[in-house]
Amino acid sequence: MNNYLLVPLLPLAAFLINILLGRNILREKAHWVSIFAVAGSWIVSVMILLDVLNGKTLDEDVYTWIISGTFKVSVGVLIDQLTAVMLIVVTTCSMLIHIYSVGYMHGDKGYYRFFAYLSLFTFCMLMLVMSNNFLQLYFGWEGVGLCSYFLIGFYFNKKSASDAGKKAFIVNRFGDFGFGLGIIIIFLTFGSIYYGPVFSQAGGFAEQTVNFLGYDVHLMTLIALLLFCGAIGKSAQMPLHVWLPDAMEGPTPVSALIHAATMVTAGVFLIARCSPIFNLSEVAMVLVALTGAITSLFAASIALVQKDIKRIIAYSTISQLGYMFLACGVGAYTAGVFHLYTHAFFKALLFLCAGSVMHAMSGELNIQKMGGLKKYMPVTYWTMLFASLSISGVPGFAGFFSKDEILWLAYAGTNPVGKLVWAIGTIVAFMTAFYSFRLIFLTFHGEFRGTQEQERHLHESPKTMTIPLILLCVGAVGAGWVGIPHLLGGGAYFTEFMKPLFGHPEAVGTHAEEGMLMMISVIAGFSGIGLAALFYLKRTDIPLKLGQQFSSVYRVLFNKYYVDELYSFIIVRPAIWTGRNILAGITDAKIIESVVNGVPNAIGGFSRALRKIQTGVLHHYAAVMALGLLIILAVMLLG
Amino acid sequence: MPEFVMPDLQPIMPEIALTCLALAVLLADLFIKRKEVIALLSILSVGTAACLMGDSLGVTFNGMFISDGYSIFFKLIFFLNVILTILISVKYLVIERVNFGEYYALLLFSTIGMMIMASAGDLVVLFLGIELMALSTYILAGFIRYDVKSNEASVKYFLLGAFASAFLLYGIAIIYGLTGTTNIQAIADYIGRNGLAGNPVLMVSMIFFVIAFSFKIAAVPFHMWAPDTYEGAPTSITAFMSVGPKAAGFAVLGRVFLTAFGSVRVEWAAILIPIAILTMGVGNIVALSQTNIKRMLAYSSIAHAGYILIGIITGTLQGTAGVLTYLLIYAFMNMGAFAVIIMLRSEDFRGDKITDYKGLAKTHPLAAALMLVFMFSLTGIPPTAGFWGKFYIFMAAINAGYTWLVVVALIFSVISAYFYLRIVIYMYMKEPKETVRLTTSPTLGLALAITLAAVIIIGVFPDRVIEFARIALTGF
Amino acid sequence: MVPLDWYLILSATVFMIGVFGFLTRRNIIIMFLSIELMLNAVNISLLSFSHYMQDMRGQILAFFVIAVAAAEAAIGLAIIIALFKNKATVHVDEMNEMKG
């Protein structure tokens, strides 16, 4: 138990040390603290994994956080299969990226700050995955959001960066709004917000409908959807995906760690965690599946035409996350988590490679201005190539197994929209392969299209960066092997491992079907690669032609379907406008203040008018007295 | 055929003593050049009278003179008033170049008039008391002979005063015709016995009384003299008038209406309530746009009359006790305010414009602080004495079922806060334009010390005063 | 036998004439005379009451009224003289140094 706590506490300690001493004492040695801390928690995580493999799970409170009436919540630790996997993913990626950052962030004036934030992020992420109740989850949830805010806006003097950070935070708040309400309703329903009691009692409310804001709704659907809001926000699913592409303003390691490998997958983790609730609501499941599918398609389509290397990967992340939701939606939580786990490796790798490229290109992001980097930076090239193969679902690579399992379970699963989402998934698989290799080809093959001095200064990145690449590459290739399906004579260990949590996903279908589907997706992948090769190696004129031919489509895609513009038009601007013109301008200034100031002014005017009576002429005074007498007499005698 | 029997002089001793001493002061003035001595003598004579008041309870001159707790309390207010007035006058008269001994004698005579009013048991005595007080005050108001404003003040005060007292006489005449007596108690009995309640003639006479007394307490619409007179009169006399005659007016108002017309309270309450509201309203509202501080305080004192009237209207002992308490407290805080105003007067500088107070806190922090306290007290903000006065009266009114009236009064008192605050604003929140030179003197300092101490101490420990007022009214 | 009411009406009439004079005349002396009129009106009713009630107090009151009238006259005229010294007018409506 106690040493388990080291997992989150070490990074926390690192954070505190760095933030307090980093600026003046540690300076460019700041990374040591963080790296050791993360390494420490990695080791412990591995131990935890082993424990869990020996069937040793744990659910304990550390200390009581809040007590108010019947509402009681503590900070606690829950160790089970899911946690174990997440721990490994988080700590591993985090550790490697810490190391990578040493080289990448070298000489930055915010060096210590960077590592402090990374450690803080790691801490929050670990709190999130290790939590045994919803509120602590929420704590980690907001915590990682905060870190991403910090890290996106790391170069805060850039307006775009600080904008992006703010945007990420606020968009997430929209999701958390639902999440929070979800937690509240969970408490009101179960009288507790601990996973244990909640999930165990959930069955009892399977048929319960309640009146929510005047509508009769199915209780579990309500809760599930509210939680899903949170997930959407954090995992950048439609319609709250807008923040993630902008998040690329942050340093590349951040994109790799937070916006690819770990934080964004928190949504998936949440749904997997709450599978007992989701399972009770078909509506929710369908919605999750569809959201995932549509998002993945949508994001992939945008990725096809982007020029910015990081944005391409970002959109691919969104679409891959869509995959995971799709999986959860069809009840294949295991597959979803499996893909989460594999994706973490190859997507982190992709980002780090991109970073390495940028490092060489001295910050250039536009792939149109690259090309032929293969010979300058072989390590980067090969690792990135492997990553792309993995993401394109080339058999044998990690991505293949997870993606394939998802598609198969979607197709064979009981979910009503299963077939549909399978179709979408397959199309997306094709697109993924296409844009991934478009990226590879444009970047590493062909002639260099950049400027002279850029070319002169091209070089392979330092060891601290390449070594993590290689290590991750190992993951990107091999991570999938723990889940080789029986069909291919594998043991499907991962599924077995997860069984205690998610049970065995029921799939109705023969091995033949499974095999056929596998073929289809593989074909899709390869055709995508092939098409990319055709477009960007052989007939480099085609893309341009297409671009001109379908210019409108192209523009829409390039501008990400104008979603950002839409939001700023229907939410941001109106809010500020109302604040300025209606509330401040009219309600406060005109209505309330006119009363507040009007009354005194009126009295003042009255006063000045009343003064006139006091003419200073004695006769008038006497007359007033007499008049008073007259009135009193009249009223008292006649009235 | 009644044989002449020497009436019991014990109850009336204070008045007699003060009269003799006043005459002595008058004579002393002939051969004492240093007027400070005269002032001292006057204070001593007042002191003597006060001492004699200790065992003066009783009724004498076959019911024409009543010395009860009620009157004694009022007399204390009068003594206080006259002493403070004398204290603030000493230096001031020199500045105004009217440093004559008669001034003090007249103050004393006026005070005697008030005392007689307070213990009048007969309308004749009451009338003569009023005249005694009024005539002396007319003269004092016009005491600065060479000053046109002072003349004007006294002319206006005098003519209107005479006008009002004619009405009072008419009222007395009618009531005499109705009841065949002028003794207040007898009138009450007669009205009760012969069921005169609701008789229009009685009503008319009552209304005449209302006019006369309203004039004395400066209640709207019979207040018109007050602003001009207060502004024109010597500042010390303004202070004197704003407390003494007002209190005396309330004394007779209470005596006549609660005793003689006690049985027809409903009727006169119906008359007084509108008057009270008007008084508070006009007083507070017109005060807002004043530029001369004496004039502003004139309107403020009108407004205060309005609050106090509420106490009378309730017609309960509690209300009357409220009136007593309020008047006592008002004496302190108003005197204090005027003491500060007098400080600003110097040979070449009138110092009665509100703008003269700009930045006083910077040039004379102490004076500003004092004024601050008095202003907040007049507003009625705790922990100053002013609050308890209002509180007492309002509580009585609510107790008598006049909650709405109290709400009205409170709204007006909020309005009043605005013009009292204006002084504070000028003193503390504006920059001084030219440095005003304060003329201070030990006596003035003493007056300020007394008033300040009273305002604060009563503000924090009002118990004594309240108890005293209650005891004073036992058997009223 | 003359009914009491006649006297009362007479007194009221004189009184109101006095009031009217006071309200309208500009000359301070005449205003003052008007006040004297009012006082005398009061005296009329006092004496008539005393006569019809067969009670002496009325006359006593009237006596005091006259005394006070004398006193007021003394003061009033003194004030008038003082005023006239400073401001050579007896027109009251011209004294409006202070207003508002």
Add this chain to the structure above:
Amino acid sequence: MIQQLFFAYFSAAIVLLSILVITRRNPVHSVMWMLLLFFHLAGLYLFLGAEFIAAIQVIVYAGAILVLFLFVVLLLNLREELKTNRFITSWPVSLIICGGIFLLIIYSLRDFLLGPIGKYSVEYVRKETNTVALGKILYTEFLLPFEIASLVLLVAIIGAIVLAKRREKSH
């Protein structure tokens, strides 16, 4: 009958004279009419059996107070008075007000009921003269008011002196 006539004359004269008093342009004339008015009042008082007051009315009021007025009027020479207009411009308003009050008082007098009848009947007073009767009450029952009245007069004297007498402004 004779009484009615008597009263009719006096009341008519009194009203007329009062009107004259307040309407004359020249104050001297007003004072003169006032003098005449006082004599009529004295007569009325006699008729009401108040010899003493009637006497005082003539001696003190007419003899002292009015003469004082006369002095003052003559003291301040009022040449311009004869040119300027005597009433303030808004006198009609005042007229209405006064009329109103007058009517209301008369209206209220309808149901006036007199107080108790005392012992000083005409005969009783005739036994010991009015003056004696008056004196007795004045010095027994009304001693206090009498004393106060003296004070009032004293104050009046002081006041007159303070206000009117020339005196060098003391430093």
Add this chain to the structure above:
Amino acid sequence: MEKTIINNLGFPVLSTLIFLPVAGAVFLLFVNRSRGTVIKGVSLVISLITFILSLPLFVKFDRTTHLMQFVERHEWIRAWNINYHLGVDGISILFVLLSTLITILCVLISWNSIRMKIKEFYISLLVIEGAMIGVFCSLDFMLFYLFWEAMLIPMYLLIGVWGGPNRIYAATKFFLYTLVGSVLMLVGIIVLYLYSGGTFDILELMTKTYPYNMQLWLFWAFFAAFAVKVPMFPVHTWLPDAHTEAPTAGSVILAAVLIKMGAYGFLRFSLPLFPEASKAMTPAMLVLSVIAIIYGGVICLAQTDMKRLIAYSSVSHMGFVTLGIFSLNTQGMEGGILQMINHGIITGALFLSVGMIYDRTHTRQIADYGGVASVMPLYAAAFMIFTLASIGLPATNGFIGEFLIILGGFAAKQWAGVLAATGIIIGAGYMLWLYQRVFFMQTNPKVAELKDINAREMVTLLPMVLLIFWIGLYPNTFLGFMHESVRHLLERINEGSGQEIAAAKNIMEILK
């Protein structure tokens, strides 16, 4: 009249807390005004001693009872049976501590920023402290009213004398606004006194029950006073002006303590004295609260003046507080009380911070800033912490309060909870936008030369930071004080009426 626990310390702690500062002020009267440092020193020492003396409350307070503690009772005005009756319970104690702490910070923050009339300034400050503590300790209505009003005078001066360009308007507005409210309360108090047969003793009045109509009238009479102080929509417009014009110390006191008195008044008087009326009025109160939350939030988006923005954010946050209080259940109420403390700390801290930078630049316009973070990193860090606390990030105190309130509000009325939750989004919007415009982006040349906060300023901010995390991570220290009192209060409200709204037990009850 229920029993109370007599002060079990060696000395009359509450009186000391009230009158030590006042005594200090009196002492300052006699210090020569030219001796600036002496004056500052004395007031610092006084406020420190007061704070230290207030700590025994924190330690010795018996959390297992709702009874009044550290009680002192002396006859004061026998005539009206007004007593000098002091005591604290779980609801009031925290405010006493807050007041004593805040005063120290105010003395520190004013150290260099107040240059003219130093003497009067610190006198006012100390008097205010005494009055504040008095308000929270009074168990006698007149005593309470006395402190409540006495507070006005020094506060009025504080704003009016040492404030900004438009200070006179702001001060007068503040004074009259508050006065209008409190006079109506005075009427209410007197009516209570007369009805209850002559007692001003709060505890005694609480034992009686009042006819419904009377309760209604009185509720509104008190509402007038408290709503203005809170301030609730629509009587909030004095706050922005007062905050904007007041000197830093003034704003801090206003935000931290003064406006809490309103909400405290609801808890201490309105609810227990007029339970039926309060329950009947709950919907209205909730509506007003929700309006305040959203209105205040949205209007913040339009502000160009830092202090004004924070002032409006106070309106929004106090909306949360009233929402919690009138949700009439444990979570809501405890959340409300805690949120009052939180808001005191957070907004106080924000005003302190703004004051610090204002002293350097003498502008409050957001547009005049930008990129401050790169010149004043420490300051930026502190401000970030306060910002996060203000938008209710978990692990800061803001979260605990707001979460409990929304929970309670939702349990009371679903829409209330849901709408209130939107306030969290808006809050994040305006605070982060403010932070971005001031601290991020290109460094504005106007601020390029600024120095980072010095030791004194750090000392000023440190307690706030610590408290933010203390309450955020272990709120039970503070919630522990309230449980009993809140439970008792809710019992008081529910007695008589059958239905139980104390604790949100089961969704079926709330979501019906």
